[in-house]
Amino acid sequence: METSFLAYLRGRCRTLPEVEVGIGDDAAVLAPVQGRQVICADQIIDGVDFDAAGQSLADIGYKAMAINLSDIAAMGAVPDAAFVTLALPKDDATQTAGAVYEGILESAARHQVSIAGGDLSVYDGPLSINITMTGHVAAGEPWLRSGACEGDAIVVSGAFGGSILGRHLRPISRLSMAATLRRLVDVHAAIDASDGLSLDLDRMLAASRVGAELDIDQIPIHDDAHRQSEQSGRSAFEHAWSDGEDFELIMTMSADDAQKAVDDPKIGKDLRRIGTVVGRTGLWKRDKGSLKRLSPQGYLHG
Structure with a gap:
């Protein structure tokens, strides 16, 4: 054979x-x-x-x-x-x-x-x-998980959740976007979301010894997450937070660079700022004036 x-x-x-x-x-x-x-x-x-x-x-x-x-x-x-x-x-x-x-x-x-x-x-x-x-x-340094800095914007590509409905078999590889970002801005840290948005974000921030304050209303939720929610009884946000196999990029960069990336006519429509890197480790959201800790979830390899 x-x-x-x-x-x-x-x-x-x-x-x-x-x-x-x-x-x-x-x-x-x-x-x-x-x-x-x-x-x-x-x-x-x-x-x-x-x-x-x-x-x-x-x-x-x-x-x-x-x-x-x-x-x-x-x-x-x-x-x-x-x-x-x-x-x-x-x-x-x-x-x-x-x-x-x-x-x-x-x-x-x-x-x-x-x-x-x-x-x-x-x-x-x-x-x-x-x-x-x-x-x-070819030029510059590879993006690592360990380069996030306090004050950085957290930016994601695409939308999350419900990939099991078929997207996980033919994911979009964000190579073209990465090439454009490399020319346009200075990405400090990056990871791809394979095991779950929150879990992989937490891994990147842990490697950088920082945390995140998230604006969870800005997390882009895929239409598949809403469809999956109808079948599972879990909310669309829960699917976006933890499903995995989205294979989108999670990155940090300065606030000015984040705005420049989001405003770019070529890639901006696929980018969203979802939070800010903070010195306190872990994932947090602001709730009625105070910070509430969020639990990262996703697929853990045995």
């Missing part, structure tokens, strides 16, 4: 200058990057992160790429190459690999990423997709 499938991949994969030697050799050879190199990896497993029996395999492959692209965007970086490892169930292994790769290749082509290598194995177990992605920051 592996030899014939690799021949198929070589015919399907785009050749981009970042990859000097790609699929078909013992290892890939990548051209040196300008600036800082950024590397991330994510694994998703059937029964934990997706349902191979009830969801499109192409959508699952697309998601596997998109979650890595979201991590690259959260670093303020540009993606270059991906290394894809599939662990395939014995039954219909070739067909499964081909269907998964349709989504992987679609996402890679959309964002100018080369599939530079990886591995295939067949075993008596669930479908597992592991992608390692390289990228770079």
Whole structure:
């Protein structure tokens, strides 16, 4: 299976200058990057992160790429190459690999990423997709979780909640927005919202040893959160606060830069300021003149 499938991949994969030697050799050879190199990896497993029996395999492959692209965007970086490892169930292994790769290749082509290598194995177990992605920051520093400063504005992209209704399989990777922001403003800290808006915001602020005073009425709630609320009995805000898999950006920057970003005609409509970084750790909201502590919620990995 592996030899014939690799021949198929070589015919399907785009050749981009970042990859000097790609699929078909013992290892890939990548051209040196300008600036800082950024590397991330994510694994998703059937029964934990997706349902191979009830969801499109192409959508699952697309998601596997998109979650890595979201991590690259959260670093303020540009993606270059991906290394894809599939662990395939014995039954219909070739067909499964081909269907998964349709989504992987679609996402890679959309964002100018080369599939530079990886591995295939067949075993008596669930479908597992592991992608390692390289990228770079040509000038300046990568965005980290640890750079938030007291007085910063907290800005988010997109809207939150209800992604389980389908958005989680084809998330928007905010690479273009990150590139525009890098040219426009100075982002002090960033993270992507994969496990829940409040949980990931709390993680970023904890890494920076600060907290947040939030204007919760400004948190953008997705229409899917309202639809999910009708089914779950939980409020749309609760879904936006904790559902996860939105893969939007959470960032801090100066108040002036936040206004500049929100006013930008290219990206401003997708940005919202939701609060301010404060010296007191934790998440807080102002309630009748006093501060009330909020509990971060989301998906905690076992």
